[in-house]
Amino acid sequence: AQSVTQLDSQVPVFEEAPVELRCNYSSSVSVYLFWYVQYPNQGLQLLLKYLSGSTLVKGINGFEAEFNKSQTSFHLRKPSVHISDTAEYFCAVSSGTYKYIFGTGTRLKVLA
Amino acid sequence: DVKVTQSSRYLVKRTGEKVFLECVQDMDHENMFWYRQDPGLGLRLIYFSYDVKMKEKGDIPEGYSVSREKKERFSLILESASTNQTSMYLCASSFGRTSGGTDTQYFGPGTRLTVL
Numbered sequence: 426a427q428s429v430t431q432l433d434s435q436v437p438v439f440e441e442a443p444v445e446l447r448c449n450y451s452s453s454v455s456v457y458l459f460w461y462v463q464y465p466n467q468g469l470q471l472l473l474k475y476l477s478g479s480t481l482v483k484g485i486n487g488f489e490a491e492f493n494k495s496q497t498s499f500h501l502r503k504p505s506v507h508i509s510d511t512a513e514y515f516c517a518v519s520s521g522t523y524k525y526i527f528g529t530g531t532r533l534k535v536l537a
Numbered sequence: 538d539v540k541v542t543q544s545s546r547y548l549v550k551r552t553g554e555k556v557f558l559e560c561v562q563d564m565d566h567e568n569m570f571w572y573r574q575d576p577g578l579g580l581r582l583i584y585f586s587y588d589v590k591m592k593e594k595g596d597i598p599e600g601y602s603v604s605r606e607k608k609e610r611f612s613l614i615l616e617s618a619s620t621n622q623t624s625m626y627l628c629a630s631s632f633g634r635t636s637g638g639t640d641t642q643y644f645g646p647g648t649r650l651t652v653l
Contacts, residue, residue: 434577457638457639459641461642461644466646466647467646467647468541468627468629468644468645468646468647469580469627469629469642469644470643470644471641471642474639474641476639515579515580519638519639520638521638522638523568523585523587523631523638524582524585524595524638525582525638525642527572527579527580527581528579529577529578529579530579
């Protein structure tokens with residue numbers, strides 16, 4: 426069975442500081458990995474996804490994530506955050522079927 | 538741009554009522570999903586549909602049913618609403634069943650349902 430763990434439920438960070446949101450997964454088969462963002466009162470939208478190839482994936486709004494197979498991680502990073510990045514971030518994994526497993530989410534709070 | 542719309546942003550119902558949540562997508566996607574989002578639990582899949590009139594149970598189907606009579610529309614039905622079904626409900630769609638799990642899911646804005 427697959428699972429996704431987002432250890433940090435909340436991450437406060439000052440504006441223009443770097444941030445890393447952690448995601449670890451477990452699966453006995455190859456996986457595809459996703460990060461979604463949910464702004465207040467909105468649905469989720471895709472930030473980036475890893476399907477194959479380069480382990481460093483760049484997404485929208487200056488975010489990037491690195492797939493680390495040995496550590497079964499897919500951490501999300503941004504070198505300098507803005508107030509507008511305040512949102513909830515979800516990591517998700519798929520093993521090749523329609524079914525995605527979502528993590529419990531990390532609330533990023535950017536402070537002025 | 539893909540657009541997924543949900544019939545209501547906020548809904549208040551009474552215990553025992555039958556509740557319909559409607560979702561429409563405009564990109565001819567084969568797959569449609571209903572999720573429930575609760576604090577600390579993330580998103581949990583209620584039902585999935587990969588074609589008209591086809592459906593599969595997700596992780597938490599109890600107390601829910603679905604209907605997909607047209608490709609663009611996917612309805613979630615609470616046969617007899619209960620207070621523990623108070624939650625945020627998210628609809629999503631994706632391109633196709635044969636995409637092998639690589640599809641991006643496109644989400645609607647959600648319906649916040651309160652059952653009193």
